[in-house]
Amino acid sequence: MSLPLSGKVAIVTGSSRSIGASIATKLASQGANVVINYVSGASAAQGVADEINAKGVGKAITVQADVSTVADNKRLVEETLRQLGRLDIVVLNAGVMDMKSPADVTEADFDRHYNTNVKGPFFLAQAAAPHLTAGGRVVFFSSSLASASAVTPNYMLYVSTKGAVEQISRTLAKELGARNITVNTIAPGPIDTDMFRMNKTEQQINFFAGLHPPKRLGKPEEVANVVAFLAGPEASWVNGQTLRVNGGFVV
Template identity: 55%
Template sequence: MTPKRTGSTLISGFMNALKPSSKLEVPTQGPYSKSFAGSSTFLPTTSLLGKVAVVTGSSRSTGAAVARCLGEHGASVVVNYVTDSAAADAVVLAIRSQGKGGAIAVKANTSTVEGGLFLLDEAIKTFGRIDILVLNAGVMGSRSLGEVDEAFFDAHFETNVKVPLFMCKRAAEVMPSPGGRIVLFSNSLTAASTVLPNALCYLATKGAVEQISRVLAKDLGARGITVNTISPGPIDTPLFREGKSQHVIDGIAKQTPSRRLGEPDDVAPIVAFLVSEAGHWVNGQNIRVDGGYVV
């Protein structure tokens, strides 16, 4: 006669079945298998020890938070700035003080292809390699169609689209295959149901960035290099607050379920995950880090 099984017995048996066993035989690696190198049988590592990361526009705000976070995970970081060397040096000091990865500050104007490629060359000269490229720098002007001229249009597409594309091209030539990681930045407003008319050029460039990311994910993904996009919502930075009254800022904050603005430190850990081994199977995705601002 079969013994009666109680509810607790059934649950116990189910949980035991889920526990990893040292007696389990590891299946033979097939053509589509993936071997994980991490501290767990099942989870690959989020450590970035031994990796070299280049982060554009990383002397302040979101870029600085990303640079510090990558350094905290062990990466050596190239901190990019254009004018504020003191702010860049402070980020470098914060990374070095953690005693994990190294860091240098490089002055480079990433609104030009020449400046962007110079930044990559300096990274290679110093660290001998590039594993991670985070394209955070960009320009965000506000003009409606009647106010847009060719110089305004060209400045946005040069800085936000052309330079990131050619930096991806150069970085892909030296990145490890597999293992290289590229992260571009867009904005959650590309998916918002309502946008302001003066966001024309800015959002046009961010739409282009999202499509570049999708296509490069197919192209470079064949070599094991992942390409993803981060789309933050409103982030509480000096640039965001510039020209806005507190009433307007409060109104924007109330559009998220938590009724607050995002912080640079809300974005940085997502970037760190994507560029780690743990994020190896995330490719060609646009991740909206906006607290539910756009759903």
């Protein structure tokens, strides 16, 4: 069995459930040792790790860290190095999304979104960068809504953070690319997750499903497959790109 990520170590933020859990599981299935990061869902994170370890391919550990803070990002990197000895792949999946009219956004809302979706990923990439060797990979997360012409005002705060992430990724790719480390961004369309379904009616969910040519929502594992490609050796010449993983999402 080919294991393209054998011997590699990956941090996947927000990986106790949903897309993050699928990414961690996929990377481990290709031989990577993975860090399951979580903020408060210790039992869910351990469940993902146990499932990975039971398969006997890649190894998984759990590390609690609030990746919206600089201090915890540094600690996450330090703990990864302490327990697994190296760091090759960083997947910046953790994020928040509240839907509010611009008039209703509070300073606390703004700070929460920018701390989690922008500041956290940037400073984790910064903390990880000195430890990544040639062939390392950094994968940021945006959203297909960041380039959608029909985006509605209640997504303003969320998509503004994702626009910032795309620019960070695009420019960081220049710096780290000089060391043969790639930096790319995944921009999924609507994916069938708990976060996507939150506060939506079935009618609204069906509307979004209908915006895809196949008339369905994406699946977490379909995002994980693309992340695994970017993390692997076959993506060595893909750098500074935003990949819209959305099944032809029409907006």
